[in-house]
Amino acid sequence: xxxxxxxxxxxDLRLRARRRIPHFAFEYLDSSxxxxxxxxxxxxxxxAVLFMPDILKGPIEPEFETPFMGQTYGRPFGISPxxxxxxxxxxxxxxxxxxxxxARIPYGLSTVAxxxxxxxxxxxxxxxWFQLYxxxxxxxxxxxxxxxxxxxxxxxxxxxxxxxxxxxxRQRRAKLTLPPKITPRVIWEVLTHPQWAIGTLKVGSPRxxxxxxxxxxxxxxxxxxxxxxxxxxxxxxxxxxxxRDEWQGDLVVKGVMCPKAAKKLVTAGVDAIWVSNxxxxxxxxxxxxxxxxxxxxxAVGPDMPLxxxxxVASGMDVLRALALGADFVMLGRAWHYxxxxxxxxxxxxxxxxxxxDMKLNMAQxxxxxxxxxxxxxx
Numbered sequence: 398x399x400x401x402x403x404x405x406x407x408x409d410l411r412l413r414a415r416r417r418i419p420h421f422a423f424e425y426l427d428s429s430x431x432x433x434x435x436x437x438x439x440x441x442x443x444x445a446v447l448f449m450p451d452i453l454k455g456p457i458e459p460e461f462e463t464p465f466m467g468q469t470y471g472r473p474f475g476i477s478p479x480x481x482x483x484x485x486x487x488x489x490x491x492x493x494x495x496x497x498x499x500a501r502i503p504y505g506l507s508t509v510a511x512x513x514x515x516x517x518x519x520x521x522x523x524x525x526w527f528q529l530y531x532x533x534x535x536x537x538x539x540x541x542x543x544x545x546x547x548x549x550x551x552x553x554x555x556x557x558x559x560x561x562x563x564x565x566x567r568q569r570r571a572k573l574t575l576p577p578k579i580t581p582r583v584i585w586e587v588l589t590h591p592q593w594a595i596g597t598l599k600v601g602s603p604r605x606x607x608x609x610x611x612x613x614x615x616x617x618x619x620x621x622x623x624x625x626x627x628x629x630x631x632x633x634x635x636x637x638x639x640x641r642d643e644w645q646g647d648l649v650v651k652g653v654m655c656p657k658a659a660k661k662l663v664t665a666g667v668d669a670i671w672v673s674n675x676x677x678x679x680x681x682x683x684x685x686x687x688x689x690x691x692x693x694x695x696a697v698g699p700d701m702p703l704x705x706x707x708x709v710a711s712g713m714d715v716l717r718a719l720a721l722g723a724d725f726v727m728l729g730r731a732w733h734y735x736x737x738x739x740x741x742x743x744x745x746x747x748x749x750x751x752x753x754d755m756k757l758n759m760a761q762x763x764x765x766x767x768x769x770x771x772x773x774x775x
Contacts, residue, residue: 712754
C-alpha cells in the first residue's frame with residue numbers, strides 16, 4: 398500500500414483511526430468541550446493566517462533541524478503529552494517514545510499516561526519531556542519529580558489550564574471509564590474492533606499507572622474521577638515557585654493564553670512558555686490559541702522560548718505558528734490518530750506528511766529558513 402496516496406493528510410488518518418478503535422476511545426481523543434465552538438475557532442483562526450507567495454527564488458531546500466532549549470531537534474515540532482494514550486491504541490506511549498528518540502523530536506509523557514515513566518523514559522532517551530498535573534500533596538509531587546528525573550526526563554511541563562474539570566460532553570456520552578466497565582455496549586465495541594482488542598490483551602488493560610501508585614485502586618471510577626483526578630491539585634504561584642526550586646532541569650509552563658500571566662511567568666524564572674488552550678478541551682468561550690500567540694510574544698519579548706499547540710493539523714499550520722512567534726510547535730491528537738490508524742508505521746508517515754507539507758509550502762513562499770516566514774505574512 399502506498400501510504401502517501403491512501404492517507405495523504407491528518408484528516409485521512411483521523412478517519413481510519415475512527416474505524417479501527419472503539420467508540421469510547423475515539424470520543425476521548427477527538428472531543429472538545431461544550432458545543433466545540435472553540436475547536437472550530439482554533440481551526441478558523443489558523444486558516445485565516447495567510448502568506449504572500451514569492452517567485453523566481455530558485456531551488457528551496459529548507460533546513461529542518463531546530464535548536465531549542467539547549468538541544469537540536471530533527472524538526473521544529475514534537476509530540477504533545479496526551480493522557481490515557483494507551484486507550485487510543487495499545488502500546489501508543491512506547492511506539493511514540495521510540496519514534497521520537499529515533500527521529501530526534503520531543504516526546505511528552507503525561508502524568509495520566511497508561512505507562513510508567515520508568516518504562517517510557519529509557520525509550521525516549523534524551524527526547525523525553527515529563528508533563529505534570531501537579532498533585533495536591535507535596536510529598537507525592539516530589540516523589541513524581543524524583544521518578545521522572547531518575548527515568549531520564551530532562552524537561553518538566555507544568556500544565557496550568559486544568560484548575561478543575563471540563564464537561565467534555567461527547568466523552569460523557571461515550572461513558573468512558575478507566576478501567577473500562579464491562580457492559581454489553583463496551584463488549585460490543587471491543588469485539589467489533591479486534592486489532593485493538595488483541596493488542597490490549599497483549600499489553601494489559603489501560604490503567605493510569607503512575608497516579609494509581611499513590612491511591613487506592615480497588616474501586617472502578619469514571620474517567621472524570623480516575624486516580625489522576627483524585628491526586629490532582631490546583632497549582633498556584635507558590636506551587637510554581639516550589640517546583641522551580643525542586644526541579645533542576647528546564648521548566649515549561651503549558652496552557653498560557655493571558656499576556657499578563659506570561660510576563661509574570663518570565664519573572665518567576667520558567668524556561669519556556671507553552672501557548673495553548675488545551676485544544677479546546679477545557680474552556681469553550683476563549684480565544685483561539687493562534688490569536689493569542691503574537692500577543693504573548695509581544696508581551697514576553699523576543700528571547701523567551703515559546704511553544705505553541707492547539708489545532709495543528711498540517712505542516713502549513715506549523716509554519717503559521719512559527720511565523721507568528723513560536724519557537725517550537727507541538728501536536729497531540731495527530732500523532733495518536735496516526736498510531737491508531739497505522740500502528741507502528743503511523744508516526745513515520747505523519748512525520749512525512751508534516752515535513753513534505755512544510756517543504757512544499759516553503760518553496761511557494763520562497764523561504765529557506767523559518768525566521769523568514771514572518772516577512773511573508775499578509
